[in-house]
């Protein structure tokens with residue numbers, strides 16, 4: 001129970017005849033300052049029924065309310081200010097966490113509804129970029145958070161495995177490529193060919209026509225085009241899977257753009273039936289002026305389909321296949337125009353579920369203030385970043401804890417965790433500059449700091465040889481522990497907030513606050529004392545380990561017991 005529920009219950013008991021429990025709860029307010037207590041009840045709405053001044057009602061209620069859970073109930077004008085009794089709240093919260101362990105904060109709000117999450121979605125034959133990393137880790141965390149509150153997430157990797165770039169790549173490969181080189185280093189070599197194509201096409205624009213012709217062949221199932229495409233795709237996927245393996249992230253579907261190749265006629269037919277298609281200089285478009293948007297280009301004059309055509313087919317397919325209650329697209333904010341168009345066309349088709357399609361955008365990762373771009377070959381290769389982060393974590397562990405038995409494994413969990421946490425700790429829409437040194441710091445607001453705090457708390461429990469007892473009463477009443485108790489108690493609401501906003505940073509920020517509060521507590525309070533406070537304090541430490549670990553789990557980050 002949270003404080004509002006406790007207060008609501010206590011107030012309800014004395015106004016049962018006038019208000020329902022839900023009505024009382026709706027009236028409760030959060031006081032602006034701690035001096036006004038933890039929860040406030042305004043008595044105005046009772047003035048009519050009681051035919052008395054709200055001030056007088058407040059004073060009378062204060063007399064009647066069962067005071068057990070409260071330190072005091074103050075009457076300030078028409079308000080009742082409730083100050084929660086620390087012992088009562090702390091024992092209630094610690095009991096719940098002791099009893100339910102990792103499940104604290106679980107709920108069934110989602111009612112097992114399917115939520116498709118379009119995430120990661122890198123492009124074949126190009127390195128997976130930092131932007132794709134963002135999509136991967138944000139999407140993964142959202143899926144974990146949604147599943148904690150009872151949704152059934154479906155992670156879909158909408159691979160960029162179709163489009164004119166394959167025409168370019170086939171041209172470049174046939175002119176300047178070699179099989180051995182692609183086999184040896186697929187992504188680097190394919191990227192090199194792609195970059196070479198763009199450089200040369202600046203001088204020789206005819207190359208672009210050749211590329212278009214090859215893509216058309218691919219769409220028409222030309223055998224040579226198809227076999228090259230399949231080969232590029234499987235070589236690329238092998239490399240992507242290495243990275244997904246390092247992140248320990250998996251997908252429910254790898255249906256990429258090519259999967260919709262034979263499902264686009266349906267889109268075109270539907271659009272025609274609803275008289276939504278217009279011809280414009282030979283191309284087929286849907287006018288979206290009434291949405292204040294540019295027209296959506298469905299088919300080019302040569303009949304080739306586009307990115308949005310495939311996304312329309314994908315949306316119809318997902319609705320049919322999964323009957324989603326929400327359909328999320330975790331894609332950089334530079335594509336927000338595209339997703340507005342996508343939603344608008346689905347709406348024009350008369351599907352009201354277009355309202356459930358949500359673009360979950362995020363900001364750019366920059367390097368020295370500049371955008372990372374694949375086209376010019378300037379890219380921070382993700383695998384390198386993850387490997388460097390791991391090395392740096394290993395060096396810090398060597399320095400701090402050289403006797404640790406499984407250093408390599410822990411370094412991996414810390415290094416990867418650092419990169420992931422760094423990505424998730426800021427509001428997802430913020431741009432941020434990537435600096436490896438900052439990512440792997442053991443201090444400050446970093447993943448390693450939270451992991452380290454968790455390990456430290458685990459060590460305390462180990463030394464004390466303490467096992468938490470869900471039947472025991474653990475009552476605490478000091479100010480430092482109260483800060484922790486409040487952070488623990490708010491956890492279920494924090495999880496819901498993160499889910500509603502599709503915002504993993506809400507969880508990351510909670511973990512940082514909790515880690516900071518614990519470290520402050522640990523510095524001020526002797527835990528292994530010789531009196532009845534010892535067990536209560538250890539139960540608090542235990543609860544901190546449970547919730548820090550759960551915070552990290554929801555971000556997709558390990559919480560090693562030692563580091």
Ligand code: ARG
Nearest residue numbers: 118121122123158160311331
């Ligand atoms: N492959 C695209 C890119 O790298 C992202 C795809 C996002 N998902 C989608 N359904 N459009 O830009």
